Amino acid sequence: MTFTLAIVGRPNVGKSTLFNRLVGKKLALVDDQPGVTRDLREGAARLGDLRFVVIDSAGLEMAEDDSLQGRMRRLTERAVDEADICLFVIDARVGVTAADEYFAEILRRRAKHVIVAANKAEGRAGESGAMEAYGLGLGEPLRISAEHGEGMDDLYRALVPLS
Numbered sequence: 265m266t267f268t269l270a271i272v273g274r275p276n277v278g279k280s281t282l283f284n285r286l287v288g289k290k291l292a293l294v295d296d297q298p299g300v301t302r303d304l305r306e307g308a309a310r311l312g313d314l315r316f317v318v319i320d321s322a323g324l325e326m327a328e329d330d331s332l333q334g335r336m337r338r339l340t341e342r343a344v345d346e347a348d349i350c351l352f353v354i355d356a357r358v359g360v361t362a363a364d365e366y367f368a369e370i371l372r373r374r375a376k377h378v379i380v381a382a383n384k385a386e387g388r389a390g391e392s393g394a395m396e397a398y399g400l401g402l403g404e405p406l407r408i409s410a411e412h413g414e415g416m417d418d419l420y421r422a423l424v425p426l427s
C-alpha cells in the first residue's frame with residue numbers, strides 16, 4: 265500500500281530541498297520541465313522501505329500577478345486535499361512566523377494527518393525554533409536538516425504508523 269505526502273509551508277523553509285532528497289536528484293530533474301508552470305510537483309519517493317508519492321508546492325516561488333498569500337493558500341489547500349499526510353515545514357532558525365500560523369490553521373481544518381518538521385536544524389542549530397513549533401498545536405515537531413539529511417530516521421518513524 266502506498267500514500268501521498270504533501271510538503272507544505274511558506275517559501276524558503278526548505279520544502280524543495282526535502283523533496284529532492286526524498287525523490288533523488290535524477291527524478292526531480294526529470295520531473296522539472298523548464299517553461300512549464302506546474303504548481304504542484306510530484307515525485308516517487310523512498311525512505312527506508314517506504315515507497316510513496318511526494319508533492320512539493322513548487323509554484324510558491326514563482327512570481328505571478330496575484331498575491332503570494334492567495335497563491336499560498338490555494339496551493340496549500342490543493343496539496344492538502346490530494347495528500348494522505350502533510351509534512352508541514354518551518355525554518356527552525358527563524359522560528360514560527362505569522363505565515364506559519366496561517367498555514368497551521370489551514371492544516372488544522374483540512375489535513376487528514378500532519379507531521380511538523382523544523383528544518384535547517386543540523387547540528388544544534390534551531391533548537392529554540394523547534395521548541396516554538398510545539399506551540400502550533402500540531403504535535404511534536406521533528407528536527408530535521410533536508411540539506412544534510414539529518415532527522416530522516418525520525419521522519420521515517422513518524423510516517424510508518426500513518427502509512
Ligand code: GDP
Pocket residue numbers: 273274275276277278279280281282325383384385386408409410411412
Ligand atoms: P522552499 O522555498 O521551501 O522550497 O525552500 P528551498 O528548498 O528552495 O530552500 C531554501 C533555502 O534554504 C535554500 O538556500 C536551501 O539551500 C536552504 N536549505 C534548505 N534546507 C536546509 C537545511 O536543512 N539547512 C540549511 N542550513 N539550509 C537549508
Ligand code: MG
Pocket residue numbers: 279280281321322325
Ligand atoms: Mg520550493
